[in-house]
Amino acid sequence: GEIWTLNEDNRLVSHNAQVLFSDQQHIYVTPPVQSAGETLVVIQPLSNYLEGMAMKPVQEQSHD
Numbered sequence: 001g002e003i004w005t006l007n008e009d010n011r012l013v014s015h016n017a018q019v020l021f022s023d024q025q026h027i028y029v030t031p032p033v034q035s036a037g038e039t040l041v042v043i044q045p046l047s048n049y050l051e052g053m054a055m056k057p058v059q060e061q062s063h064d
Helices: none
Strands: 001-006 012-016 017-020 026-027
Touching: none
Parallel strands: none
Antiparallel strands: 001 012, 017 026
16 A cells, blocks of 8 residues: 655655556555656555654665
8 A cells, every 4th residue: 555765854754656567475566756866765564654653774784
């Protein structure tokens, strides 16, 4: 259904997920339209996210 990203103020924004394709480990979606720069996608599931909630981004460590 949806993906969550952070805006430039590190606040949550919900987007409808437009799935392009998936495999056993990944889901590939069309990036949401946002301002210039990188898009920070929330990967930690939380059942009670609210639009506009302030977050502190933490970069995931690579497992390669």
